[in-house]
Amino acid sequence: MENPVELLGGFSLRLLREMGGMAVMFVQAMLYTFKPPFRFRLLLKQMEFIGVKSTLVVLLTGLFSGMVLALQGYYGFRKFGGESLLGATVALSLVRELGPVLTGLMVTARAGSAIAAELGTMRVTEQIDALWAMAVNPVHYLVMPRIWAGILMLPLLTILADVIGILGGYFVGVILLKINAGIFVAKMRALVELSDILNGLYKSFVFGALLTLIGCYKGYHARGGAEGVGRATTEAVVISSISILVGDYILTSLLFS
Amino acid sequence: MIKIINLHKSFGPQKVLRGVNLEIPKGKITFIMGRSGTGKSVLLKHIIGLMEPDEGQIIVDGQDITKMSAKELLKIRKRFGMLFQEGALFDSMTVGENVAFPLYEHTKLSEKEIWQRVREKLAQVDLLGAIDKMPSELSGGMKKRAALARALALEPEIVLFDEPTTGLDPVMQLNIGFLIKKTQQQHKLTCVVISHDIIVARATADRIAFLHEGVIIAQGSPEEIARFPHPFVQEFWQTLELGSKEVGHEERPFEPGT
Ligand SMILES: Nc1ncnc2c1ncn2[C@@H]1O[C@H](COP(=O)(O)OP(=O)(O)OP(=O)(O)O)[C@@H](O)[C@H]1O
Ligand SMILES: [Mg+2]
Numbered sequence: 437m438e439n440p441v442e443l444l445g446g447f448s449l450r451l452l453r454e455m456g457g458m459a460v461m462f463v464q465a466m467l468y469t470f471k472p473p474f475r476f477r478l479l480l481k482q483m484e485f486i487g488v489k490s491t492l493v494v495l496l497t498g499l500f501s502g503m504v505l506a507l508q509g510y511y512g513f514r515k516f517g518g519e520s521l522l523g524a525t526v527a528l529s530l531v532r533e534l535g536p537v538l539t540g541l542m543v544t545a546r547a548g549s550a551i552a553a554e555l556g557t558m559r560v561t562e563q564i565d566a567l568w569a570m571a572v573n574p575v576h577y578l579v580m581p582r583i584w585a586g587i588l589m590l591p592l593l594t595i596l597a598d599v600i601g602i603l604g605g606y607f608v609g610v611i612l613l614k615i616n617a618g619i620f621v622a623k624m625r626a627l628v629e630l631s632d633i634l635n636g637l638y639k640s641f642v643f644g645a646l647l648t649l650i651g652c653y654k655g656y657h658a659r660g661g662a663e664g665v666g667r668a669t670t671e672a673v674v675i676s677s678i679s680i681l682v683g684d685y686i687l688t689s690l691l692f693s
Numbered sequence: 694m695i696k697i698i699n700l701h702k703s704f705g706p707q708k709v710l711r712g713v714n715l716e717i718p719k720g721k722i723t724f725i726m727g728r729s730g731t732g733k734s735v736l737l738k739h740i741i742g743l744m745e746p747d748e749g750q751i752i753v754d755g756q757d758i759t760k761m762s763a764k765e766l767l768k769i770r771k772r773f774g775m776l777f778q779e780g781a782l783f784d785s786m787t788v789g790e791n792v793a794f795p796l797y798e799h800t801k802l803s804e805k806e807i808w809q810r811v812r813e814k815l816a817q818v819d820l821l822g823a824i825d826k827m828p829s830e831l832s833g834g835m836k837k838r839a840a841l842a843r844a845l846a847l848e849p850e851i852v853l854f855d856e857p858t859t860g861l862d863p864v865m866q867l868n869i870g871f872l873i874k875k876t877q878q879q880h881k882l883t884c885v886v887i888s889h890d891i892i893v894a895r896a897t898a899d900r901i902a903f904l905h906e907g908v909i910i911a912q913g914s915p916e917e918i919a920r921f922p923h924p925f926v927q928e929f930w931q932t933l934e935l936g937s938k939e940v941g942h943e944e945r946p947f948e949p950g951t
Binding site: 563 | 775
């Protein structure tokens, strides 16, 4: 029989151990960056997988987020005649929050899960052991290129989401709801600062590193056949999503204060 | 030479290795035999440092690999090749790319030389036709042979084979046995072969060791093993003749394989 205190203690210990393990894996991967052979081809392949192939989902997410923001904002602002602020609100919400966070979540669902499943399968079919046996460090070969691909591609995807989201907001605000185009754009340009955009992109760097690291870590440590791979994949998605949301709060309080 | 001293390994309450002592001579083929599930694969993974023992030492040319850091292990593993029991082919690469992988990683050969070597190794295991296939498109026996070609690609000094002939047809079993023997003699390799295959062992082994209940109960040349008094060894060794006697016997039909 386990009492609640023991359960909580066990859970905390596991959490700490996992966080420690992830930190070690991250540092190793970063250090191996400068160690030949440089895995340039693998990096390009991962950038294609994590970045290019996520474009469509990210565009759709960004577009409809921008559109719904405009719609909701319009009904809110109309109550006190503040429609002129619509463009700025949509743009600020996107570049500061929704762009990076939604991109992070969508890429987690698409690529983070796939990374965990792939590495997990490699683990349970001894392909990771085979790498070690052939004197190739799997963190260098598998983890390092994936984390870098995440770090490099997430900001680009976030920019795409921001841009298409603002276009979506423009479409709804100006074309459907007939707000004056000049005012929509002018307020947006006046109120959105470069630092807003940059801070949003800093976040996306961090999310890119987080979701690839967690996917790699969970896959790398998978055990117990197909079921274990499934568990690793689920955990990777859940933990990455939570980390992105918690990380977003922490980063917001650090960056915008 | 590889020397295994008092090796212990447990998984939870299950004691798998209980003090293995074994010497694997340089430039020879050593077979490790034993019942399914006794820990042969576990023993092999210890030799290349993929598993850490609870107790004991593994000395490779005077160096204890159980005390090595990950970095030192990677260095010493360049001298090893390993065929995994399930093949462990990279399923994101073609058969050819799998065999080429260690060559790209550890040699300075040109693209042309690498692919020449790949074709040569695949031809030896009769898989040239599958060079562009993905591992998922291969049969079990073909996977094993592709993995064998990969293990031999670098012509490493020490090669560990985990059941190289299991799952192959009898003709292919002997062919692979002889391929291992030929490669070994050509390059003076040190080979460790895990196998249940008494025919192949008799034809190719320089030494045979029996793993039973976590310890090595017998070792010696095939002739010595054939005369070894331990009942388990005798039983194992004679299954072949017993089996062939019982072919056609109505009450206990002999089923080959497994
Ligand atoms: N990673 C592991 N975790 C837990 N138990 C393990 C692990 N690897 C092996 N075992 C256990 O160790 C024992 C020996 O396994 P091993 O794979 O070495 O057998 P084997 O002699 O190679 O058998 P076979 O001839 O069928 O391949 C088995 O009972 C297995 O359950
Ligand atoms: Mg085995």
